[in-house]
Amino acid sequence: MIKFLKSLSFTCFDPDATDRADIAAKDVKTFTQEQVNTFLADEKRKSQVKQREMATELENLKKNTTLTTEERDTLQNRIEELQNQFMTKEEQARQASEKNSKKTAEDLKTLTTERDTWRNKHSQLLVDTEITKAAADNKAFSTEQISAILTPKTKLSEILDDTGKPLGIFEPRVMFSDKDKDDKPVVLELTVNDAVKRMTELPQYGNLFEGDKKGGFGGSGSSVAGKKVNLAKIAKDPVAYRKLRKERPELFV
Secondary structure, eight states: OHHHHHHOOOOOOOHHHHHHHHHHHHHOOOOOHHHHHHHHHHHHHHHHHHHHHHHHHHHHHHHHSOOOHHHHHHHHHHHHHHHHHHSOHHHHHHHHHHHHHHHHHHHHHHHHHHHHHHHHHHHHHHHHHHHHHHHHHTTBSOHHHHHHHHGGGEEEEEEEOTTSOEEEEEEEEEEEEEEOTTSOEEEEEEEHHHHHHHHHHSGGGGGGBSSOOOOOTTSSOOEETTEEOOHHHHHTSHHHHHHHHHHOGGGGO
C-alpha cells in the first residue's frame, strides 16, 4: 500500500497563479509600427540636437583658442564628422558645394594676387631698365635722380601701328610735363628715352647732365613750313615725334 502511494504523482492547482498571469498580460503594452517610427524619429532628433550643440561648441573652441595647424585640422575634421551625422543629404551636399566654392574663390584670389605681383614687378623692371639706359645714353650724372623724377610719371602703354591699331606690345611711356611755344603747360606722352632727352634741353634739369643745356619748346617757336606744330599731339605718336626731332631739330632747341 505504501509502495502504491509513493508511485502516485499529484498535480496541485494554484488559483492565484492564474490571476498573476492575467495581470502580467494586462501590463504588457504593444505598439504599432507608426508609434515605433515616431519614437525612433524623436530619439534621432534629440541625438541630432546634441550633435549640433557639440559641433557649435567645437566651432567656438576653434575660433577662440590658439591651436597649431595640426590641432586645428583635427578639430575641423571632428566638427565635420558631427555635422554629417545630423545634417540631411541635401544639407551635406550644399555644405560641400559651399566649401568647394570657398576654396575656389580663395585659390583664385591667391592666383590673382600672385599674377598682379609679378606683373607689377615685370612692369617696374621694364621701367627701371629703360630709365637706366636712357640716363646713360644722355650722360646723366645720376641714374637715381632721373629715376626719382620719371618713375612716378611712367607707365606701360600699348604700342599702336600707323593706323592706330593696338599691336599687343607694351612699352614704358612718360607723361612728361612741359611748356609749349606760348609758355603754356602741356603734358606730353613720350618714350623714356625721348623724355630724358627732353630733360637735357630744359634749363631746370641742366645740372643733371653733362654739358651746357639750353631751353626747349618755348625757345624759338615751333612751326613747320609756316604752320604751327601741336607738339603735345605729336608727342603721343613716338614715330612722328622722333621723325620731327630728326628732320627739324631746331624746333626743339
